[in-house]
Amino acid sequence: MHTGPTPVTVIGLGPMGRALVSAFLDARHPVTVWNRTPGKAADLVERGAVAADSVQDAVGAGRLIVVCLIDYEAVRAALAQSPAEWGDRLLVNLTSGEPAQARQMSRWASSRRIGYLDGAILTPTQAIGTPSATVLFSGARDVYEAAREPMGAVGGTAVHLGDEPGRASAYEVALLDIFATSVYGIVHAFALASAEGIAPERFATFATGIGGLLPDMVRRFAQQIQSGHYPGDRSTIASAASGITHAINTCLSHGIGAGMLTAARSVIDRAVADGHGPEGLARLTTVLHESGRP
Template identity: 50%
Template sequence: MSSHIEQSGVTVLGLGPMGRALAGAFLDAGLRTTVWNRTPGRDRELVERGAVGARSVQEAVASSALTVVCVVNYDAADAILRRDAVTDALKGRTVVNLTADTPDRARDAERWAAEHGIPYLDGAIMTPTTTIGTPAAVFIHSGPKELYEEHRPVLDALGGTHTHLGEGISRAAAYDIALLDIFWTAMAGYVHALAVARAEGITARELAPFAMGIGAILPPIFEQSAEEVDNGSFSGEGNPMTSAASSMAHIIHASEAHGIDAGVMRAAEGMARRAIGLGHGGDGFTRIAEVLGR
């Protein structure tokens, strides 16, 4: 193995759009960067920019004290890392896994790493590829604080905000899942609203400024609701659950009158009706968080 590779500061495994963005940011920061991807050829542009294209995973991980993994899911990460030669090459070297998956998978990865003497940090990227290397990037991390601080100077090369959420390895994945839950249910609501609006002769462009107004009222509601959920008050003053369920029923009726599937809203109404049936009709909508968690 050449000294060219041995001097590398960081290795990136996985060169999909996000992996390429991560490797590019490391290069822009002047870090010696080794890259590897399962599909050959993905590294061409990065190599032209100065990255070292490793011929194998073993060579890639052996070239750096820190390996950053960003692939489609933990099945893909396991297929890359959990091979004898790779595991041996990783002993004593830190893995930061920025692959998105579930908290359970993060805990499983931590157990595997501990069994093989591999220091391990888990994390997630909360912003699109275009933000990487800029102040707009948002990264969350979990695992041993001391290990995180040791590698923080290299991670900082990725730009943006880095938050260590705690020593529990699955905390980053849990935040990621919860935040994506908000994002995708909100997006599902938005595209459904666009379909209903279009059926009533309202264009997406016409609706958009009003939709943004709805979006803007959510942050203060999130903040107030968080306090209610944590202290168990669930006040329905001003907007009780019964009122919310009635509003949802109107949306379902209007949707289905146009032949538009209202499954998402029917699911939301079902949660509200369940809470009402348990005697919480006068409570606020956030009571559902407690009902679902039982």
């Protein structure tokens, strides 16, 4: 039976992989690293990590194998070089991807009798190893329990979402949906404001107020979607149709693309046509489901 700090192998030394290595080193775990591009491990080796010459050597050195690469294609390519027999080693994949890819990776691991967890890191690199880090995991409960202690080095909050291996990735892509569309919305709004001669600093003073409305809106929408009741007491889909049309027309008058706004209006128009105009905006979630298209 293994005693003492768990030997950890980290495959992938991008910014997040390096942050993970640092956290494991700080927690006094023996750490072996491997990266497709040589030369990234020098400072980590100075801190005590061991640089493996091959994926096979890297996997052989660890009890917990943590993979954090650019995508699942890179994960498959790297692990194709791993030993045929993994023994009792555990594989934790913290690579961002899609739920279907996570499920496929789980099947690959299962066919080789490898204990597998898929994970999603919800915090930036600087939070790794601190109380503010948050990582979601999905996969067999016994694998999660076996990996929990060494993965605790990542810090903060770890949440096991259940046995379904694609669940962590599903959360990640849905949250990325919020982030990506929000960032685009912000830069698009600055472009529109600038086209109307509004100074960025002046616009920011009022734009931050929009962000303050969102946490309560998310919670309220969740309750309404759960209950299937969409009161239009605060705002209605019909009023949103009018407001978004003004934004689209102003964008077009300045030659600014309005693709995301027109996509949103098409969903709103569909909802109004289906008789949902007097209802609240959370109803648009079901319209998207019913239509089967964006």
